[in-house]
Amino acid sequence: MKDFAILAARKTPWEIVAPNLTVLVFGLLAFAAVIFLIFILAERASVKAQEWLKYLVFLVPALLLLAIGLIYPAFRTLLLSFMNADSSEFIGFENYIWAFTRPEIVTVMTNTLTWVILVPLASTVIGLSIAYLTDRMKRSSAIKSLIFMPMAISFVGASIIWKFVYDFEPNLKKTDIGLLSAIAKALGFTPPNWLLEVPLNTFLLIVVMIWIQTGFAMVVLGAAMKNIPDEVVEASMLDGATQWRRFLLITIPMIRASIVVVVTTILIGTLKVFDIVRTMTGGNFSTNVIANEMYSQAFRQLNYGTGSALAIILFVAITPIVWYNVRQLRIERSER
Amino acid sequence: MTTAEKTTLGTTRTGRAKVKNVFTSPWASAMAIVLAIVWTIPTFGLLVSSFRPQKDINSSGWWTFFANPNVTLENYQQVLFEGTSVTPPLSQYFFNSLAITIPAALFPLTLAVFAAYALAWFEFKGKNFIFFTVFALQVVPLQMSLIPLLQLFSQGIKIGDTTLIPDLGITGTYIPIWIAHTIFALPLATFLLHNFLTQIPRELVEAARVDGAGWFTLFRRIIFPLSIPAIASFAIFQFLWVWNDLLVGLTFGGGAKDIAPLTVRLAEMVGTRGGGWEVLTAGAFISIIVPLIVFFSLQRYFVRGLLAGSVKG
Numbered sequence: 319m320k321d322f323a324i325l326a327a328r329k330t331p332w333e334i335v336a337p338n339l340t341v342l343v344f345g346l347l348a349f350a351a352v353i354f355l356i357f358i359l360a361e362r363a364s365v366k367a368q369e370w371l372k373y374l375v376f377l378v379p380a381l382l383l384l385a386i387g388l389i390y391p392a393f394r395t396l397l398l399s400f401m402n403a404d405s406s407e408f409i410g411f412e413n414y415i416w417a418f419t420r421p422e423i424v425t426v427m428t429n430t431l432t433w434v435i436l437v438p439l440a441s442t443v444i445g446l447s448i449a450y451l452t453d454r455m456k457r458s459s460a461i462k463s464l465i466f467m468p469m470a471i472s473f474v475g476a477s478i479i480w481k482f483v484y485d486f487e488p489n490l491k492k493t494d495i496g497l498l499s500a501i502a503k504a505l506g507f508t509p510p511n512w513l514l515e516v517p518l519n520t521f522l523l524i525v526v527m528i529w530i531q532t533g534f535a536m537v538v539l540g541a542a543m544k545n546i547p548d549e550v551v552e553a554s555m556l557d558g559a560t561q562w563r564r565f566l567l568i569t570i571p572m573i574r575a576s577i578v579v580v581v582t583t584i585l586i587g588t589l590k591v592f593d594i595v596r597t598m599t600g601g602n603f604s605t606n607v608i609a610n611e612m613y614s615q616a617f618r619q620l621n622y623g624t625g626s627a628l629a630i631i632l633f634v635a636i637t638p639i640v641w642y643n644v645r646q647l648r649i650e651r652s653e654r
Numbered sequence: 655m656t657t658a659e660k661t662t663l664g665t666t667r668t669g670r671a672k673v674k675n676v677f678t679s680p681w682a683s684a685m686a687i688v689l690a691i692v693w694t695i696p697t698f699g700l701l702v703s704s705f706r707p708q709k710d711i712n713s714s715g716w717w718t719f720f721a722n723p724n725v726t727l728e729n730y731q732q733v734l735f736e737g738t739s740v741t742p743p744l745s746q747y748f749f750n751s752l753a754i755t756i757p758a759a760l761f762p763l764t765l766a767v768f769a770a771y772a773l774a775w776f777e778f779k780g781k782n783f784i785f786f787t788v789f790a791l792q793v794v795p796l797q798m799s800l801i802p803l804l805q806l807f808s809q810g811i812k813i814g815d816t817t818l819i820p821d822l823g824i825t826g827t828y829i830p831i832w833i834a835h836t837i838f839a840l841p842l843a844t845f846l847l848h849n850f851l852t853q854i855p856r857e858l859v860e861a862a863r864v865d866g867a868g869w870f871t872l873f874r875r876i877i878f879p880l881s882i883p884a885i886a887s888f889a890i891f892q893f894l895w896v897w898n899d900l901l902v903g904l905t906f907g908g909g910a911k912d913i914a915p916l917t918v919r920l921a922e923m924v925g926t927r928g929g930g931w932e933v934l935t936a937g938a939f940i941s942i943i944v945p946l947i948v949f950f951s952l953q954r955y956f957v958r959g960l961l962a963g964s965v966k967g
Contacts, residue, residue, distance in 0.1 A: 335749055338912060341827055342753040349761065360870045372776065372869040380769035380840055381784070386819075387837030388791050390811075391802035398801060444689075451686040461690040463953065467697070470949035470956075471942045472898030474917045478924060478938040479696045482703065482931065495715050495931070497699060529693065534960070541961050590795050593900045597921050612797050617905065622801050629797040640793045644786060 392633075399626035403619075413627035423611065429520055430589070430608045433527070438584040440528045442577065445535025450565060453543045462540070466533035473530070473593030480526045481598055484512040516604045523605055526594050531587065535580045542576035543569060582639050589635060608632055697942075704729055704935040711931050729936035742911055744919065744940055751897060751915040751944075754828055754907075758835035759892040763885055765836065766843030767851075771877055773844070774851040775859060776869075785848070791841040800905050803834060807906070828913055830906040835896050843888055846959070850884040851877065887959030890952050894945050916941045 360371050402409050417423050448465060452458035468476060485496030486509065494500045499509035513519045546569065554564050570577070592609035599605045601614065608628055616625025703716045707726045710719070737743030773785050807830040811818040824830055854877065862872050896902075903915040911919075920937055949956060 335746065338750070338753055338828065341829070342757065345757055345828070345832065346760070349757070349764075353764065357870055357874060361868060361874075363868075365868065368868045368870065373772065373778070375870070376768040376873075377772035377776070377784075380765045380844060383765065383833075383837050384788070384791060384840055386806070387803060387834070388794055388799055388841075391799035391806075392794065394802040395798050448686060448689055451682045451689075455683060455686065458686065461686050463950070464690040465693045466953075467946070467949065468693070470894060470898075470945040471697070472900070472917050472945070474900050474920050474924075475898075475938050475942040478920065478934055479700045481924065482700055482935065483696050485931075493714055495712065497695070497715065497717070500715050500717075529696070532693075537957055537960060541957075586793055590797070593917075593921070596900075597924050600925060609795075609797060613901070613904075616801055626801060629795065629800075632795050633798050636793055636795060640790050643793070644790055647786070647789060 395626045395629050398622050399630045400623075401626075402623050403621040405622050409623065413623045414631075416624060417627050417631060422606070425604050426606045426608055426611045429604070429606060432520060433524055433591075433607055434585055434588050436521075436524050437527045437531060437588040438581045440524075441531035441584050442535045442539075442581055444528070445532045445537075445580070446539050446577070448532070448536045449540035449543055450569060453540060462533075462536065466537055468530045469533045471530070473591065474597050476526055476530055477594050477597035480522075480529070481513075484522060484598075486511045486513070513599055513605075514603050519599065519603055520605050523594055523598055526598070527588060527591060531584045535584065538580050539573060539576055542573035546572050582643065586636055586639060589632060700935050701939060703931060704939045706932075708930065708932040711935070729932045730940070733933050733937045733940065744916065744937055746911075747914060747916045747919045748940065750828075750907075750913055751917075751941075754831050754835070754903065754913075754915050755893055755896045757828070757832045758839075758896045759889055761832060762836040762839035762843050762892060763889055766840055766888075767847050767878070767881060767885060769840070769844045770847035770851050771873055773848050774854075775877075788841050788844050792845060794841075796838055796901060799834075799837070800901075803837075804905060807833075826910050826913065828907070831902060831913065831915075834902050834906050835899070838902065839892055839895070843892065846888055847881065847884055850881060854880055883955075887955045890948060890956050891959045894948060894956075897945055 356375055360368065360375060363371055398405055399413055400408055400410060418427075448462075452461055471479070482495075483497045485494070486499060487494045487496065488511070494503065494509070496509075496512075498512060502509040510518065512522055550568060550572070551564070554568050559567070590609050592607065592613055595601050595605055595607050595610045596613070601607075601610045609632065612625055612628035612632065615621050615628060619625075699716045702719050703711050705725050705727070706716065706719060707724050707728065710722075710724055714722075733743065734745045734748075735743050737746070769788075773781060773788075806819065807822065808825050810821040858876065859872065862876055867875065897915075898917065899915070900917045900921060903918045904921070907913045907915070907918070920934075920941055923934060923937060
């Protein structure tokens, strides 16, 4: 009888998928129908009506969504950051004081700092080197594809890939299945429990992010190098510049703008990344970073006050970069 | 072909070849190849392991596979189709990922190409201000929006007793995830498409206007067809972004297994060890196969989108 009840309660995959499929198909059809209708009606409207209809149809939906989904939440998050866990009373700067004084949160901050220094630096340097090595090399596209590939993989997927590399076998008699342990043993070291070893574990997590971002740096910088005119390169060769000097004195200065873009893009991405830490260590063993701590404060501890304060700190850290980018864009647009 | 043409062609070729030769030293090639191999080994190890029997995975390194090849599809069979109502099989999450990703790529692109058209071709006050605001919003971390947006979906927006937006009753469906992804994609998509749309020749637009095309006809007949390549580049980008996302899926659909995407379930499996490596390797590979196919078949467009986004910004 009991077994029967369980069987009856169990849904077949189709029964679970069917309602969701309905929502999906209905959602897509409704969206298409609305757009279609709007165009049919608007094209028949008078010229005068079209003058204001065009704003309503083309501009307002996006602006409305941005206002509701990004601008209003930003102010609300700011407000919540000065309130207690369930947002019932104001507590001033307490959440911020908490963020900068609690020892575990100070660890979070130093870890985050380590990430944002190492990831952009290493990814850009390695990416730049590969771009330079493969620049003008024949049949280099396979090499580039392989290095670029991690960009397409999710952070969760990448974390599982690397967790497998870092796998640790506590039983000395058993064979290692983790590649890193096997290499360490082959070289004559006793492998530590990689992801528990502080501060080594933070660096091992950083490696994952570098592995992902290097391809991005390589592609963007490689494209920039392609734009250096052959004449410049030939002239430097006639002058007898060595490979290294040519790299330092010609290549780097000529792609400087792209380097800045790559570094800032990776920097922002690194500040916001939480998936790697969450999947590989869950933020334990002193590996936590601010984006992951924000998530666990807000959605695990359900403390909207501290969670919001951490989001604001994250935002403030990014602001100078935004400001710099806006300024660059203004300059670029005025030059046009 | 005349002799003169031949020689000119010939010299330019050798000229380029000379420059090329200097760069392709065998050392540089060797180093690049070594790096590419190092970069691929971790993924390769995962792929190989996912096809090994459970006993082999847990008792020997994947590199021993080649000495003792034992291939099985058992792991895939297990993660894809064997599950309970508490922990559904991955095939269901795979469906969820698709059902989240397709609309979450289509909606923002449509709205963004609309907004980009307005910002590129309409003349109105405050246009520059809006453009720079949209640009700046690109880098606002998602984290800033999560709590208020989640509250909005579950409770609506109230100021005092007046309800600005009511509780929509859409929690537990895909809709909040679609809307969240749409909002978060809008700034970058609008910015990139705007850059593209401003490059459409002014004469073309003006000629159509003179011929009596209204703003809507102009969009449908000229602007939209011309911007399809740019839309396609960004569509790939957005598809990968949504497919690979964990944060939005977790926040807006993490609680409900009917709607949670693959990444959420995988992260859960790692955390609770809902299985050993035989399940994790196969599961991870299922989640990365779609982006890998998209990536390798459409790499050129993907790179184009990436370059447009970074070099200009």
